[in-house]
Amino acid sequence: MSLEMRGIARKLRMAMVGGGPGSFIGPIHRIAAELDGQIELVAGAFSSDARRSLEAATRYGIAPSRAYPDYEALLERERCRPDSADLIAIVTPNHLHFPVAAAALQRGYHVISDKPATATLEEAEALANLVAESEGLYALTYTYTGYPMIRQARAMCAAGELGRIRKVVVEYVQGWLSQPVEASDQKQAAWRTDPGRAGIGGCIGDIGVHAFNLVEFVTGERISKLCADLSAIVDGRRLDDDCNLLVRLSGGAPGVIHTTQIAAGERNGLAICVFGEKGSLSWAQENPNVLNVSWPDRPVQTFHAGATYLAASAAGASRLPPGHPEGYLEAFANLYRDFAAAIRARETGNSEGCELVNDIAVGVRSMRFVEVAVAASREGRGWVTIS
Amino acid sequence: MSLEMRGIARKLRMAMVGGGPGSFIGPIHRIAAELDGQIELVAGAFSSDARRSLEAATRYGIAPSRAYPDYEALLERERCRPDSADLIAIVTPNHLHFPVAAAALQRGYHVISDKPATATLEEAEALANLVAESEGLYALTYTYTGYPMIRQARAMCAAGELGRIRKVVVEYVQGWLSQPVEASDQKQAAWRTDPGRAGIGGCIGDIGVHAFNLVEFVTGERISKLCADLSAIVDGRRLDDDCNLLVRLSGGAPGVIHTTQIAAGERNGLAICVFGEKGSLSWAQENPNVLNVSWPDRPVQTFHAGATYLAASAAGASRLPPGHPEGYLEAFANLYRDFAAAIRARETGNSEGCELVNDIAVGVRSMRFVEVAVAASREGRGWVTIS
């Protein structure tokens, strides 16, 4: 799908839980949801502080009557409206992902949640059961799976263009936690380094799961074993801020995942390389509109987002022609667009794009990855199987 | 301004003229206008074909009653509504820019128009008079002035960080017209290569004006003289598709502008280099989130969008932290955000960001540039002064 949109019956209505003043991800979800004109934000429980929730509603241009003081009120009262929200976006700290999602699904809302799915594996498995029983659909916003060139990479792997996968390397290098900013007034850092709100994983739960998910999304294989070295590098930090893992894919290929949040001066350096029997591909998030593919005895190829020669899943993820950069917000918007398509498809039987939605099974796998990696590293074990 | 938005009284309401099925720029204006939640598209005369206008309205999620068959009807009937559109976005082929803008301004609407301002210099000057007399505000969407790093470049030039400007080079390399696609069913190509709809300039009017405007926007100087070599490279093309110019700035510095649309395989390669007495900067649109600055006897610096050390005008143009790429749509949205701020400022006296709006004076200068360059090249003159 390009900017030439299909006719739409009506926009889907969205309510947000979390995302109040100081939130990084809340406004991103709002923009991403509304970007393609298929969803509109109509309500929210933006903060546990009613005054702040109202303040956020005003900023988002939402009627005060639909600014709720807590998520229970939101879920309850929206359902009574003729123009009730259709889907709930969860953008709270991790420890609230499960209770909000559970409550929303039980009332039949569709749910789109920021990652990780939950704070613990146990919760994730419970949520999987709830999704199975619910009429609501569920999606996780693993942002990077929304990039066109990641979808191109996935399509090329699936089509066997690289041959058998021989090795995968993912790096994810950030620097924003290189100092103990959680001690000062940095709200993002505060909850992400707090086991009570983030869960058992720090860096591994915040960005390690992106790396994990990207390996599986792109290669179509599963990570079956790992050997982990997690550290809390910054003095006094209670959760890991640096993670290095050797892994093995289900097809037997070795791999490396290394992520860090203490690389002073670095930004958001996520990158993936997949080496196959016939060729190798590489992609870097900070320059996301190109995909490089190396071949023996042929020039290296650079694929550009928006080009005519891309796989359908990649072509459909660009709004603009080549050379007109799209970025993080557009990738995020693709996740919402896919989810909107999935919701509409449930009614119409059209399922275009639905296979790209990160569902609760992805969420369970990610939480299992976190639990296994944290335990393996803490206990100094070598290789451990991810069941 | 970041994602932490100020409270807003109400969203501004926008109507669009042009932008129907097959339009490239229409959907971009819709996304850009709505991205920051300050403007909503509520009406449109999307096509001169009433059925197609209605079809577009449906796609945009607009009520059929506000899909007008022509711009006169739109301007007339919206004004009678209590929820009338506040601003008119003009996204038609060039020859309609003037009549639509004139009619809208005369009725007191604010106008935001795709570039170029008009099809001829004469029209641009007439429009300038209308703007001066109107209560409506007027802005041109010179997209590339919306990029954070272009604003950083401008701020650094203005602050004298590079010293006196010694030379400027702008290149703009596209390939989409490398074949005579106007002969087939390529709507974009058809009107852009047709003197009746595009005006006297082909490449010079379509992208040359971007290059021209970028020089003046970044350096703060004027282009005062030029020597032009315009060609229609593709057989049978009636307007230029390749432009090469030597220029002189008002401060005396030499410069080069070269733009083309026939570079087979190229995308949207706009780039600017400014060489100053103390240092040199360079920026390329296809990798827009960085600005490189070279200094004698010091390492080259790369500035990143979203970073803490940027000038206020640049910092305010990013929605995301460094390493989270923003692109063309976000740059475009900055133009709308600035214009919304200017509209609100007219009421409140707050003028933040207004100096970045490309106003009708910019439009007049650009049209003069086109007329001078076209005439100079056609008549084989050497250096010509831009009055």
Next chain:
Amino acid sequence: MSLEMRGIARKLRMAMVGGGPGSFIGPIHRIAAELDGQIELVAGAFSSDARRSLEAATRYGIAPSRAYPDYEALLERERCRPDSADLIAIVTPNHLHFPVAAAALQRGYHVISDKPATATLEEAEALANLVAESEGLYALTYTYTGYPMIRQARAMCAAGELGRIRKVVVEYVQGWLSQPVEASDQKQAAWRTDPGRAGIGGCIGDIGVHAFNLVEFVTGERISKLCADLSAIVDGRRLDDDCNLLVRLSGGAPGVIHTTQIAAGERNGLAICVFGEKGSLSWAQENPNVLNVSWPDRPVQTFHAGATYLAASAAGASRLPPGHPEGYLEAFANLYRDFAAAIRARETGNSEGCELVNDIAVGVRSMRFVEVAVAASREGRGWVTIS
């Protein structure tokens, strides 16, 4: 030819004129000449100061008896030795290129000269006559024609892979003359900005000729017309330090050449783009081991030096496999290797690589380019034909 060298009867013996203490280019010629083990430096008149010539000889590891106080002595006395130098490398300031080359050719030496061929067009034409009559061969070291990927570009143009050439752009951006360093003790700057030693061209003669030559070397076409804007930007400078030219190729294609030496902080930014009917190529000297080629409807290709898929002329210009960077010295060495091959070929009839030698015809053309550009700019003429 790769590192797997052919057997050689004996190394060719070289004498150098110029290249004494403080010379930039002298030591480069020594390394380049000797790199492939086919030539050895055995004598020199390195300076017009006998003591300094001797000092240089010691540094180069040359016997004191072969350190001559002037080039006449060198040419005279070497000829009397059984192990006389075979070829003379001229690395003096420009004004000496002609007398030294003339004297050497008249005595039957082979001559390899730094560019430009001479200080004036008149001298160049006289030299062409001398070359025609001499038994000696003559070559100019246009360094950049030695790069493997420039040879690949040339081969691709010659084979018609890009289709008809539609446009060429060459930029050459240096910053080392951004301050009036000639006033201090910078020997390189002193002679290059002095009309008495450099000739009538400053930047145009020093690096503009590289740009000119690269256009012709790569495209196989001639520059037939130009429109020039040359400036002396730095106060008090007597020769141009900034040059901007519109050009036309013999096939009718437009082009742009812009070169500068006053871009504060810049290094040696030579780059060329050739746009053809079917595709476009680009190469940048500061990252010389890759050549990018863009195609409509296919991914961009990056060719790597040393790869298996290159044209023969490019493959033969690398000593190492892909990924092992070669640079400026290796490119320079390729010129010497080609010249050595040409010298040996004269005896054996093997002419491999000889067509890549920049001969005196190239020198004459370059000098004509300089004279025409300087005159055209000075007199404010528009387009001027290069006869």
Next chain:
Amino acid sequence: MSLEMRGIARKLRMAMVGGGPGSFIGPIHRIAAELDGQIELVAGAFSSDARRSLEAATRYGIAPSRAYPDYEALLERERCRPDSADLIAIVTPNHLHFPVAAAALQRGYHVISDKPATATLEEAEALANLVAESEGLYALTYTYTGYPMIRQARAMCAAGELGRIRKVVVEYVQGWLSQPVEASDQKQAAWRTDPGRAGIGGCIGDIGVHAFNLVEFVTGERISKLCADLSAIVDGRRLDDDCNLLVRLSGGAPGVIHTTQIAAGERNGLAICVFGEKGSLSWAQENPNVLNVSWPDRPVQTFHAGATYLAASAAGASRLPPGHPEGYLEAFANLYRDFAAAIRARETGNSEGCELVNDIAVGVRSMRFVEVAVAASREGRGWVTIS
């Protein structure tokens, strides 16, 4: 030291063992040794086949009388000449490194050997004893330590500019063994994949040691522990061709080393990132003339080889000004230049540059790394200490 060379009494004379027809590294050593005019190749035992040794000598321009059929003959007979070789360059397959080095040192020659020092740790330790007792000096050609920007990185780490080292990542990605080329007539592949000639390590011994050495050379710390996953990916290969390691530095910092030779289409992708408390640096061999350094709250810096602002050890490793690329051969030549300086220093007491020589202690450490990694991986152990 730059191209402005110090006067030299006489060139050092070098003999080569190995490097005959088909050798990759032999001709590189010849060029590197001779590049700066301080060493000349005068003799060799280039092959165990006398005819091929003679053939190589001819190619190198060496007198037939100094083409020896084996290294014993060379070492013996050169010593009897008044113009005997001073130093022996060893460029054989790995299994001969020890016997040749031992024999040469025992006769008092200086030895410069390709890496690894020996085929086994036991041999390396024995060689260390021989070096300690010999009058000859010993050096290993860890090529990448010769690059100017690696020396800049080392100097910045040593000066504490990055603060305490927090993490190191080295990747080394090659593709030349992605197919079983050892089965065909690829001489390089044949011995490198043969335990009898390469030793116990394949990829780990061939390029893993470069990665290992680079970590220690740049950071000044030691790798104290590792956890290894080595694989033979290509069917039938007897030695590892892919290596992934988690490591810990002596200062406690975590690290990752991953190297491969089976990445189809990749070239010679060695890269290092060092993350410190204050800033982070990164360097990539395929673009070797720049070093990127990221800082919190300041623009990223790019250091250029040849620039004025570099540390002395980096400045001295360039022959050319910034923007004139140097590459692999020049880096290699720096190793020879340093070794020549060390040899001359032994006589004169001047020790400039000697601390940069990779000595036998480096060789022993590298072999220990290989042995520990191979054993740890084979036995599926987790973390293992490198004693």
